Amino acid sequence: MxxxxxxxxxxxxxxxxxxxxxxxxxxxxxxxxxxxxxxxxxxxxxxxxxxxxxxxxxxxxxxxxxxxxxxxxxxxxxxxxxxxxxxxxxxxxxxxxxxxxxxxxxxxxxxxxxxxxxxxxxxxxxxxxxxxxxxESVVPFLSISTRDGDLKLSTEHGINxxxxxxxxxxxxxxxxxxxxxxxxxxxxxxxxxxxxxxxxxxxxTDAAFLTKSYADMAVAFLKQEVPTETEAAESKTTAAHDAISFFETRETFDLKEFEEEVLKKPDVVAKFAEHRAKVEEEQGQPLEKSFAIAKKQVSKAKKKIGSVLKLDAGIEVHLKPAFGAKENNPLLERGFDEDKGMKFIKVYFHKEEAGS
Structure with missing residues (x-):
């Protein structure tokens, strides 16, 4: 508790x-x-x-x-x-x-x-x-003050x-x-x-700590380490979403079940074990292999999942974590242009934001 x-x-x-x-x-x-x-x-x-x-x-x-x-x-x-x-x-x-x-x-x-x-x-x-x-950093500040009946601008440096x-x-x-x-x-x-x-x-090492450790560890591992049929960032992000879905649909975490249902391949399971060992060494303590899942920590980990769609035409599409990269996203439409013989992605939006 x-x-x-x-x-x-x-x-x-x-x-x-x-x-x-x-x-x-x-x-x-x-x-x-x-x-x-x-x-x-x-x-x-x-x-x-x-x-x-x-x-x-x-x-x-x-x-x-x-x-x-x-x-x-x-x-x-x-x-x-x-x-x-x-x-x-x-x-x-x-x-x-x-x-x-x-x-x-x-x-x-x-x-x-x-x-x-x-x-x-x-x-x-x-x-x-x-x-x-x-x-560890000092930043400049602007200050407007009254002096001799007029307004003066001065700069100061301090902690933000x-x-x-x-x-x-x-x-x-x-x-x-x-x-x-x-x-x-x-x-x-x-x-x-x-x-x-x-x-x-x-x-x-309560439920919140263990959930955060495993969820963050799984997302980082699957997005950076897991080899996929195509090395596209999108496929790795989808794998990270699958890991979070595992936490969302269960009340308790079991490492063996996670390995069988999310990691699946023996070589991926072995690499994740190496990754977990490094995290345990950095934290200075072992991680339990089964525990009650803290849903609040799962939501936090899910927000960290973003995506960059790298296309061979020299174009990158950056998706924010909340936007996600799932195939059924209603704001992304995928297709194939027969005349050009190329795939395409259509993006729906209301307006351009400032600074874009």
Whole structure:
């Protein structure tokens, strides 16, 4: 059963800030000298910005091969939750840990924001949480202001709230199991660094996680790896749709049934097993072979299926995920022109969109 979490009454109170570079490039670490206390008038706005990225994410928890008492991030979180007076010291410890894990050449320097959040609703109780956000890009902003009786335009540079690269929300819930942790990495370039090396997390293997893992894995595999009679992108997309249909028409997932009904060919089954093993290695944990299907995650995976129809005439037709590429799509008409001796596709539409 999924755990309900609500941010309606949540309030961000204090911040610890840092600039975290890459030590391999001799970029420095700079941390706050005091806690930045958020003024009451700014709390609602900043709290909304901090918590917006954490909606509808798969829960994780801290994990350690020996004991959670040996897990640095778990220990830091426990100390902050025990006393907010330690936010500055422990927040700086979080920044120092991130800096020590940032040696890979692909890791960019960025601004780090560590916030203590109060009154998050968790299973009918109000709890506190630690929000960690890292932004690796600075964007220009335009500002119009009044000066000397006239309007002036100025430029500033700062963090775009919609473009925050990495984040983590450690909720003071289920502490004995490694807390309830939500995390994201929008860059997707080296999430292992953020999730495993820095945070030391493992996903909670509930129905939502397993459904998302297998559905995303099947779509990616069938669209990129499966050989077809024709190597057209359309046929591979159709195979991905068949995989999603398997999830949509069942209440439980069974790997053997999936192999027999969707993958079918022994060589494809073998390649999918190799693909699954790579995913398990990246996630740092094995995937169960049978589980209850979470329909919400199936819908999300289905939206990722798009299509590019590559034609030998040098033309490509790009179809959005919602449009799909099924043969019976009412907005696509296929045929054969006897005079030209060529196939054709007719597309129906109401109007051209701006920018086309």
């Amino acid at each position: 999924s755990i309900k979490i609500r941010f309606n009454s949540a309030v961000a109170t204090g911040l610890v800030l840092a600039k975290v570079g890459n030590p391999q490039r001799d970029e420095p670490l700079q941390t706050s000298k005091e806690v930045f206390h958020i003024e009451e008038g700014d709390q609602a706005t900043l709290t909304g910005i901090f918590l917006k990225p954490f909606k509808n994410l798969i829960p994780h928890r801290f994990t350690h091969h020996s004991s959670l008492d040996q897990h640095e991030m778990n220990t830091i979180a426990k100390a902050i939750f025990a006393s907010s007076d330690g936010l500055l010291e422990k927040g700086c410890d979080i920044a120092k840990r991130l800096y020590s894990k940032s040696y890979h050449p692909n890791i960019k320097e960025g601004d780090l924001c560590i916030s203590l959040i109060k009154d998050i609703e968790m299973e009918s109780s109000k709890v506190q949480a630690i929000c960690i956000l890292k932004s 709230p919609e473009k925050i690269d990495k984040g983590c929300l450690i909720v003071d819930f289920s502490s004995e199991d490694g807390y309830y942790v939500l995390t994201f990495d929008r860059t997707g370039t080296d999430s292992r660094f953020w999730v495993r090396d820095f945070l030391g997390l493992q996903a909670v």
